[in-house]
Amino acid sequence: MSRIVLGVAGGIAAYKACLLLRRFTEAGHDVQVVPTANALSFVGETTWAALSGRPVASDVMADAHLVNHVRLGREADLVVVAPATADLLARAASGRADDLLTNVLLTATCPVVMAPAMHTEMWQHAATRANVATLRSRGVVVLRPAEGRLTGPDTGPGRLPEPEDIEASALAALDSPATAAAMASQDLAGLHVVVSAGGTREPLDPVRFVGNSSSGLMGVALARAAVQRGAAVTLVAANVAVEAPAGVDVVRVGTTSELASAMTDAAAGAHIVVMAAAPADFTPVSPSPTKLKKSGDAGLSVEFAQTTDVLAGLAARRPAGQVVVGFAAETAVDEAELVALGTAKLARKGCQLLVLNNVSGGAVFGAADNQVLLLAPSGVTGRAAGSKTVVAHQILTAAADQHERTAE
Ligand code: CTP
16 A cells, blocks of 8 residues: 555646546555545545545645645655646746645655646647656656547547546556656657457357457556657557557457458568467368257367467568567466477577566466566576556566677
């Protein structure tokens, strides 16, 4: 459980911060809401108090004996500002301390994550760009806003990211100072990262398929992490059950053969390619063009052919400097066996990095958490555990390190 200060600035997206607050409290965190005076015009004190289980703190002069303007920032493990308006970004960048929230920002030594929300013109204005650059240079994580419908009829970049995206990135920043620094410095800016996610489905007839239970959460977490570190991201999504994160270019596919061609197209010119999808290894040779009917009590025999190995194909055709990352879920009795299986698979696939998962203990599919070993041709280079977003950041760091080394 962590102590989180949730700062809320005065924008209509304040209502979405209620959902973020709920996510934090349901995950067991202790949240103090610090709304600005304008935020309280959008969502009142009662809502924040009821959802957080404690009174809001919004006035520098209230409860002066508690020295809230210093205490809240000092004691916090994480400060999240959602929405961060253009005005809040400007006040934070210039070091103002004209209300309780800006006081908290000046006294906090923990990770600070800001989720901007404003009209597109305000987000793209040179003044806001400069304020964001200043904040990032000081280590503040300023998330990339989503694109889409704004308050009026207009659309464009400036929407508050979805509460689950803010939560995932904020908790990843809380998990590791290195991850917070990577997001703040936009360390993947200028890189194109291609990620596949989900499970492919091979049709048996127009309404039935052979598939697997991959949820796509790991690939989505990788896409979210890469976009928040400044990369241009393409997500090739095979039957992914969750929303793609904001700022990601999504290509939807169904079968392994569609996945193979979408990945081949997307990977040309990419710097990092991650095969987090679970492609079906077999496909029916002759799917029925009409719905298969029962005939008496006869069973059904289907002839399957092997599909293409997408990862091996990408690795074989990889341009110089590109890092191709594969995943392997193995059932191993111990780490030595896991590494042996992984080493053989890494060599067989020809990839530069393999993310190794031991699935013998239970299901990974659909779970929020993950535990992996990172294997390079030189051996185990790292291990990661935690939420899929936390693990995703570590995988990207390892891949970016390899990319930098090969580019030298
Ligand atoms: N993969 C792929 N194309 C396939 C099957 C798998 O690109 N047709 C990729 C997966 O996305 C993953 C990696 O290969 O990154 C390892 O997947 P896994 O199922 O462990 O590989 P298989 O080759 O199917 O190995 P096994 O023989 O152990 O099933």
